[in-house]
Amino acid sequence: MPIHEKSLIREENIRTRDDLVIDGVDVSGHWSTFIESRVVTDYNEDLEDQIAGLPGGENIHRCWQCGSCTNSCTVNALNADFNPRYWIYLIRTGMESELLRDKDIIWQCVSCNKCTYVCPREVAPEGVMKATAHWLELMGHTPKSPSTLFDEVFSEQVIKRGKIEESGIIRGFFKKTGQPLMQNWLTTMAFRLFKKLPFGMMFHMAKSTIFRPKTKGWRKSQLAIEDYIIEQDTKHRKLLGLDKPTSPTPQASNDNATSTLVEAAE
Amino acid sequence: MTKLLSKDKKYKRVAYYPGCALEGTGKAYDTSTRAVGKQLGLKLDEVKNWNCCGAMEVKNIDPKIQTYLSSRVLSNAVNKNKHDVVMAPCNGCYHNLKKAEYDLENDPATKEVVDRLSTKAGHKTYEAGQAETIHALDWIKDAIGEEELSRRVKHSLKGLKVANYYGCMYTRPRHIFPEKDQGPGSESTSEPHFMDDLLATAGAVNVDFPLKTACCGGAHTLSDSDTSTKLVLNIIEAAEAAGAEVIATECPTCHSGLEMHQIRAEKVLGRKTNVVIMYFTQLLGLALGVAPRKLGIHENVSDATDLMIDKRLLWAT
Numbered sequence: 170m171p172i173h174e175k176s177l178i179r180e181e182n183i184r185t186r187d188d189l190v191i192d193g194v195d196v197s198g199h200w201s202t203f204i205e206s207r208v209v210t211d212y213n214e215d216l217e218d219q220i221a222g223l224p225g226g227e228n229i230h231r232c233w234q235c236g237s238c239t240n241s242c243t244v245n246a247l248n249a250d251f252n253p254r255y256w257i258y259l260i261r262t263g264m265e266s267e268l269l270r271d272k273d274i275i276w277q278c279v280s281c282n283k284c285t286y287v288c289p290r291e292v293a294p295e296g297v298m299k300a301t302a303h304w305l306e307l308m309g310h311t312p313k314s315p316s317t318l319f320d321e322v323f324s325e326q327v328i329k330r331g332k333i334e335e336s337g338i339i340r341g342f343f344k345k346t347g348q349p350l351m352q353n354w355l356t357t358m359a360f361r362l363f364k365k366l367p368f369g370m371m372f373h374m375a376k377s378t379i380f381r382p383k384t385k386g387w388r389k390s391q392l393a394i395e396d397y398i399i400e401q402d403t404k405h406r407k408l409l410g411l412d413k414p415t416s417p418t419p420q421a422s423n424d425n426a427t428s429t430l431v432e433a434a435e
Numbered sequence: 436m437t438k439l440l441s442k443d444k445k446y447k448r449v450a451y452y453p454g455c456a457l458e459g460t461g462k463a464y465d466t467s468t469r470a471v472g473k474q475l476g477l478k479l480d481e482v483k484n485w486n487c488c489g490a491m492e493v494k495n496i497d498p499k500i501q502t503y504l505s506s507r508v509l510s511n512a513v514n515k516n517k518h519d520v521v522m523a524p525c526n527g528c529y530h531n532l533k534k535a536e537y538d539l540e541n542d543p544a545t546k547e548v549v550d551r552l553s554t555k556a557g558h559k560t561y562e563a564g565q566a567e568t569i570h571a572l573d574w575i576k577d578a579i580g581e582e583e584l585s586r587r588v589k590h591s592l593k594g595l596k597v598a599n600y601y602g603c604m605y606t607r608p609r610h611i612f613p614e615k616d617q618g619p620g621s622e623s624t625s626e627p628h629f630m631d632d633l634l635a636t637a638g639a640v641n642v643d644f645p646l647k648t649a650c651c652g653g654a655h656t657l658s659d660s661d662t663s664t665k666l667v668l669n670i671i672e673a674a675e676a677a678g679a680e681v682i683a684t685e686c687p688t689c690h691s692g693l694e695m696h697q698i699r700a701e702k703v704l705g706r707k708t709n710v711v712i713m714y715f716t717q718l719l720g721l722a723l724g725v726a727p728r729k730l731g732i733h734e735n736v737s738d739a740t741d742l743m744i745d746k747r748l749l750w751a752t
Contacts, residue, residue, distance in 0.1 A: 224497050243650040247665055277659055279666075280491055281650030282607035286624070293608075299495055315658035316495070323492035327504065331486035335459040342657055354699040358736050361698070367734040370462055382458065384486040390507065393555035394500055397548065401497055 212263035220260050222408040223303050224401075225296025232257045238284035238294040244277050251277060253284060253294045256301060268301075269310055276302040276314035307409055318345050328394050331384025334377050446569065446578035450518035451479035452508055454528040454687075455487050461525065461687025463731030467716035468524045468571055470730055474723045475579050475587065479522070482508055483515040488531040491654040491688075498538075499548045505535035506549050509568070510561035524571035524716070526686035530604035530611070532568040537611040539563040570605065571716065572629040572685060573622070581636045589724035591638030595746055597718070598644040598679035598710075599630040600670065602689040606648055630685060630715050637722035642677040646670050653688040656695065664703060667696035671708045680742060683715040690714060694736040712737040721748050 220226040278298035457465035489501035540563035606624040652663030
């Protein structure tokens with residue numbers, strides 16, 4: 170499988186001239202070689218440390234840029250812009266504004282672990298993707314992704330009861346993301362299942378919706394986990410300089426810079 | 436520990452960790468696993484008062500909480516059930532228990548957090564090495580073996596063409612499965628074959644299926660459905676192209692993902708596929724002569740009835 174890499178020549182950097190005549194020769198058109206020169210001044214020197222301080226990002230410093238992660242990536246095969254190697258490079262060099270161009274797709278990592286399997290340097294790129302997605306949300310660069318919302322609905326149930334009940338999670342997730350419960354594929358699925366009259370299963374499902382499953386004596390585990398989450402959250406916010414709740418100004422300006430970039434890209 | 440007792444004796448009586456999915460959408464996998472165990476004379480002792488392992492979700496909140504959840508399951512199996520082998524048929528549970536074992540042994544920071552949470556929660560801590568986690572495939576393969584299994588087959592699967600789908604969590608990442616890739620007799624992480632071996636013994640023909648360990652997008656099955664649908668469609672179409680009549684699964688998340696996105700691909704992308712999706716334990720159970728209803732075949736969304744009647748496999752009662 171070839172390594173899919175994004176083109177370094179971006180559309181918005183291509184110069185277009187409608188009436189360019191040089192030495193009597195008409196050379197009008199798109200010129201990808203006339204790239205505007207660019208000086209990077211907005212390095213975020215703390216970026217690598219920030220990602221490394223979030224769960225999953227710990228080993229980012231080990232990366233050798235071999236590209237095995239991108240080559241093996243499940244999502245990259247569907248979308249060539251999904252490029253873990255490139256993002257690791259951007260994070261390590263502090264090119265935050267470049268990284269933010271891809272902020273809306275980083276959460277799409279499906280955790281298949283192919284990258285972690287092939288990585289010769291034990292970077293665990295899958296973990297780095299999760300840490301980066303987490304960072305984007307903590308810094309306010311992206312809203313919570315559907316994946317994060319799902320993780321939250323799921324984890325909330327586990328932490329509260331010790332076990333999950335799937336239909337409750339599906340309902341909770343659809344509600345949180347404003348999707349209708351009656352999606353055509355879901356009704357078809359239910360119809361195909363129930364026409365075979367699986368009475369035992371129907372009884373079992375009804376039972377677990379009413380008497381939701383719970384681990385006995387879970388309360389103390391719940392409290393221990395909740396304390397730990399607060400402890401970690403405080404640690405992460407401190408690391409990212411977010412512990413002062415009254416600092417919307419630098420973040421907002423950062424957001425504006427990003428959206429201008431995105432507009433330019435579009 | 437494993438060397439003292441031969442695996443076939445050790446695995447005849449194991450602690451059983453079904454996990455949440457096997458009590459919900461994967462109920463048929465639970466039913467068929469228990470039925471196959473009973474038919475083969477293997478004893479399953481359900482882990483007492485177990486909890487969720489955290490699946491693919493809790494690790495995104497914090498991986499150490501996930502390790503704590505898995506360690507509590509292992510601790511209960513060791514201290515309450517008095518077992519040193521835990522069998523988990525769900526790839527997600529199996530993977531998480533394996534990962535917990537690895538992290539508790541190799542990462543002091545994780546060990547510290549897990550011990551702290553266990554003490555606060557008031558139960559015994561789990562120490563790496565106290566138990567061995569195995570998959571349902573290891574369980575049948577090592578407790579019974581192919582020779583014995585072939586003697587127990589009552590109704591051969593008669594050349595039913597099967598694509599064996601293992602998914603991600605059974606083999607990746609390599610480092611949490613130290614017993615795999617150990618040469619002849621051991622499982623391979625790049626080309627897993629335990630399911631192929633068992634179903635071939637039961638009389639199935641394993642087709643040459645290149646996407647055995649491809650990803651079905653199970654982690655984002657609802658949160659990024661379009662990606663999952665594309666990934667599943669790839670898997671199903673590759674299985675069909677290889678000539679498979681059935682895709683055999685070994686994970687409730689993969690199984691329901693394949694079923695759901697097979698329908699979704701039909702509804703959203705207009706691509707209809709005909710391959711049937713079944714748990715490998717259901718196929719094995721049919722071969723061993725267990726009644727289809729006791730294997731929960733009617734509880735699958737993917738309808739296997741016509742194919743089974745065609746193949747004269749439903750007479751095996």
